[in-house]
Amino acid sequence: MRNAYSLRLTAYGRKPCPALFLSPFWLLAFGLWLLTSSAFALPLFRDSLPNGLIILTYEDHRLPIADFALVCRSGAAFDPAGGEGTADLAADLLMRGTSTMPGDSVSGLIELLGAQMRSGADYDAANVTLRCLAKDADRILDLLSDAVLHPAFDQKEFNRARDRALIDARSSLDEPSEVVDYEYNRLLFGTHRYALPASGDTGSLRTLARDDVVRFHQTHFRPNNCFVVAVGDIDREKLVRAIEDRLGSWAPGPVPTPEPPSPAFTERIRVKLITRPDMNQSYVEFGHPGTSMLDEDMLATRIMAYVLGGGALSSRMGVAVREQAGLAYDVRCWFDRRTLAGAFRATVQTTDPKTAIRKMMDEVRLMRDSGATRAELLKAHNYYTGSFPLTYSSNRGKLRETWQLELYRFGLDWLETFPDKVRAVALADIEKAARDHLRPGHYLIVVLGNVTRDDLGLADVEWIE
Amino acid sequence: MGFSFVLLLLAVSAGIEENVHEHTLKNGLKVLVYVDSSAPVASVNAYYRLGSYDEQPGHTGLSHMLEHMSFKRTDIYRPGDFDRILDSAGAHNNGFTSTFFTGYFENFASDRWELGLRLEAARMGRCVFPDSEFESERRVVAEERRLRENDPGSVLWEQFESAALLANPQRNPTIGWSDDIRRFTVQDVRDWYVKYYNPANAVLVVAGDVDPEEVRAKAEQHFGRFKGKPVTRRDYYGIEPRQTGERRVVVRRKVLMPAMLVAFHSPGARDSLCYAGDVAAHVIGAGRSSRLHRRLVVEQGLATNVGAWNSVETDPGLFYIYVTPKAESLIPLIERAVEGEIERLGKEPPTDREMERVKNNVLAQAFYSRDDAAGIARFMARSHILFGDWRHFLIERERLAAVTKKEVIEFCRRFLVPDNRTTGLLLPEER
Numbered sequence: 049m050r051n052a053y054s055l056r057l058t059a060y061g062r063k064p065c066p067a068l069f070l071s072p073f074w075l076l077a078f079g080l081w082l083l084t085s086s087a088f089a090l091p092l093f094r095d096s097l098p099n100g101l102i103i104l105t106y107e108d109h110r111l112p113i114a115d116f117a118l119v120c121r122s123g124a125a126f127d128p129a130g131g132e133g134t135a136d137l138a139a140d141l142l143m144r145g146t147s148t149m150p151g152d153s154v155s156g157l158i159e160l161l162g163a164q165m166r167s168g169a170d171y172d173a174a175n176v177t178l179r180c181l182a183k184d185a186d187r188i189l190d191l192l193s194d195a196v197l198h199p200a201f202d203q204k205e206f207n208r209a210r211d212r213a214l215i216d217a218r219s220s221l222d223e224p225s226e227v228v229d230y231e232y233n234r235l236l237f238g239t240h241r242y243a244l245p246a247s248g249d250t251g252s253l254r255t256l257a258r259d260d261v262v263r264f265h266q267t268h269f270r271p272n273n274c275f276v277v278a279v280g281d282i283d284r285e286k287l288v289r290a291i292e293d294r295l296g297s298w299a300p301g302p303v304p305t306p307e308p309p310s311p312a313f314t315e316r317i318r319v320k321l322i323t324r325p326d327m328n329q330s331y332v333e334f335g336h337p338g339t340s341m342l343d344e345d346m347l348a349t350r351i352m353a354y355v356l357g358g359g360a361l362s363s364r365m366g367v368a369v370r371e372q373a374g375l376a377y378d379v380r381c382w383f384d385r386r387t388l389a390g391a392f393r394a395t396v397q398t399t400d401p402k403t404a405i406r407k408m409m410d411e412v413r414l415m416r417d418s419g420a421t422r423a424e425l426l427k428a429h430n431y432y433t434g435s436f437p438l439t440y441s442s443n444r445g446k447l448r449e450t451w452q453l454e455l456y457r458f459g460l461d462w463l464e465t466f467p468d469k470v471r472a473v474a475l476a477d478i479e480k481a482a483r484d485h486l487r488p489g490h491y492l493i494v495v496l497g498n499v500t501r502d503d504l505g506l507a508d509v510e511w512i513e
Numbered sequence: 514m515g516f517s518f519v520l521l522l523l524a525v526s527a528g529i530e531e532n533v534h535e536h537t538l539k540n541g542l543k544v545l546v547y548v549d550s551s552a553p554v555a556s557v558n559a560y561y562r563l564g565s566y567d568e569q570p571g572h573t574g575l576s577h578m579l580e581h582m583s584f585k586r587t588d589i590y591r592p593g594d595f596d597r598i599l600d601s602a603g604a605h606n607n608g609f610t611s612t613f614f615t616g617y618f619e620n621f622a623s624d625r626w627e628l629g630l631r632l633e634a635a636r637m638g639r640c641v642f643p644d645s646e647f648e649s650e651r652r653v654v655a656e657e658r659r660l661r662e663n664d665p666g667s668v669l670w671e672q673f674e675s676a677a678l679l680a681n682p683q684r685n686p687t688i689g690w691s692d693d694i695r696r697f698t699v700q701d702v703r704d705w706y707v708k709y710y711n712p713a714n715a716v717l718v719v720a721g722d723v724d725p726e727e728v729r730a731k732a733e734q735h736f737g738r739f740k741g742k743p744v745t746r747r748d749y750y751g752i753e754p755r756q757t758g759e760r761r762v763v764v765r766r767k768v769l770m771p772a773m774l775v776a777f778h779s780p781g782a783r784d785s786l787c788y789a790g791d792v793a794a795h796v797i798g799a800g801r802s803s804r805l806h807r808r809l810v811v812e813q814g815l816a817t818n819v820g821a822w823n824s825v826e827t828d829p830g831l832f833y834i835y836v837t838p839k840a841e842s843l844i845p846l847i848e849r850a851v852e853g854e855i856e857r858l859g860k861e862p863p864t865d866r867e868m869e870r871v872k873n874n875v876l877a878q879a880f881y882s883r884d885d886a887a888g889i890a891r892f893m894a895r896s897h898i899l900f901g902d903w904r905h906f907l908i909e910r911e912r913l914a915a916v917t918k919k920e921v922i923e924f925c926r927r928f929l930v931p932d933n934r935t936t937g938l939l940l941p942e943e944r
Contacts, residue, residue, distance in 0.1 A: 110551040111880055111883055111884060113877075113881060152801070152807075152811070155800065155801035155802060159800045159802045160802070160866065160870050160873060162870075162873040162874040162876060163877070181876075181880060208811070211814075211839065212817035218769040219770040221769055222666075222769055222770060223665075223666075224663050324767075326767050328659050328663065329663055331663075371592065371593060371649075374651075374653050376653070377654075377657035397656065397660055397663075399656065427600060430600075430601045431600045431601065432603070433603060434602055434603015434604070434622050434625070435603035435604065436603070436622075437554050437622045437623075438554055438603075438605055438620050438621075438622070441554045441885070442552075442885045443884050444885075
């Protein structure tokens, strides 16, 4: 997804933006909430059409509004080599004109209705989301189904979308944190698709052609590879019929599987230093290969990462680096949320990278050696349990969580079994997750700033030129 | 305006108004409760009438520094307790400082909202600021400030606003100038706290699945003990010196892509034409249907992104346009196109379809906003702090929907003129 270039900075939060890396935990808490609340039984249903299209509905009649998402299980991980950015552009272009409706007319109608539309792709999925007044739901479904079945992929629209993606890719490299992240991914993932941003980079986007996008759509946008989520003032039975009327003729087809990444843990710490004399602060990202959302110990791993550096100011890294030492405004760590194994990442921006890196690495090593305390585990459970209703109380939250639930194939019974799964995560599981997934001494470190190798105080490391 | 449109908009407003309960404690604390029992959640919000607008030269950023320090220590809580307690309760919380106010919020499952009142009461009347805890937090704020200095877009923004506004304190960055951050003392923070953090200068808004009577009783219990010291409402800073020629700001940094900002002085909410500025912004730069998008992105291919918005504050503010040019060399053409579209709107009124689009968006946004009780709480708190009436955000929608084509033309002719313009450019360093 691409956002408008935002320059407005009127308010400053005391905390950095909250991390949203642990979303499945909301499901955990929601399960607990369900068990204790009969007043909010979940009106969530999963239907399927003969062509394999899954439809998830969540009725909520508080307001006359509706939210829809069409999600294709093929995200940027399915981009062809050299064609990085194809999935993102394909999703972007879906809503930019059909065989019977030019792009201007599509956006014109959406905006005339006061509806909201976004589209794009991350590594795991390509998607289109729409929000509208319930009275306009049929018209929005008309647009969405026409877009999926008969996208025009008009050459002029393609050129405009690619130009914008190219300029966004170039602009992103004007932001130091993006440069560090770009280098970290490139060096960690090598030739795998994860080495480049989901939206591609200037090299790949420059070579993309309209045919690439058409081919991606024809291959991956199949009903047996997609699902629809509908939330709000809708009627499940009517909605399923309405979608079947519009998308029942959509033909299924074979869908390829992506190549898993195989980044290796390095034998010693590798460091890439990018010298920028114009900077008055160093941007740091370090870590190593991570885990998959489908791993059996996914819950334990994410609770462990929350205690280590996911809980913003009250995490171990937050307390050590910010609260006690005043070294940074934002410090955190997380495991990527991806179907295929992603990365473990720790980030900080500071004028004292040497001390900050050392403190963060000390915390990783301590977690690896000793795991979490009982109090930390209890706090983590309480946090996710207690805060879940917040993420699921709005239509947007319901849409997001239902989407994640289906994407990672947790199944609807996941909600009921989740509390037990969480209760089953014990200190021993946290310790095992830390032992299995934290690898001090095998880091890739990327630093950007006005510092020298000596300033970083890193001994016995391999410097990457 | 169509009759059914008006009825629908009024229905949305009525749906909110009938669920709001107002109370004022003897010490002056305004307590507003918005009841929405559709989900088991609650939001506690404490806002103070204090922002960067209130700061004096040499002390910019002091309100933001106070916000940071207010999480540290009270006579009953130690540093770290706020976060530990709230995390354990599953709360989403934060604090923020803006030009006109400072706000704190805690969003909870609805069975634990009282904890928010207890913590906010401690923040309002029981903070202590030991010397020993100041320097560390000042370093954190200085690092936060450096994040802006290393972000070229933020640098452009900061220098652009300081050039567009000469006299109004809105020209100062909320986080403060770096030298000021280095200079102020813990005693400055203490004095600022004593002057501004008191019940008569604040509003408490609780929204969600709560009992208004219980909130009122608990507000009395937790906040009633504090003495209210009304803060003389800051003077209206008045009108900027009349601008009699374009100003230009050029920021050169190590960037690959240029960026462009344009602003015009515009009237504040006290002026009847203020909301015509919102409609003009919508027609000029909101969405792919907007005139500038069609011209610059679709027809001429000079830019990839455009946008426009009008600030609606108590003071006169700015009407903004931003553009992402495809290349630096295209900027003169873009400037001519922007000027051309503005001139056109000053001569040709918005079309019926454009006006319908604006009104439909007002109505749709009104419904969408009710999806989240915490969002309504934010609207209410801001309206009360800025305008002295929590209903103001509802009134704004009605005023916006009532704007006529003639008013849009008048706004363009009066305010969107070259002599009233500031242009800001972010450009790559010269080779």
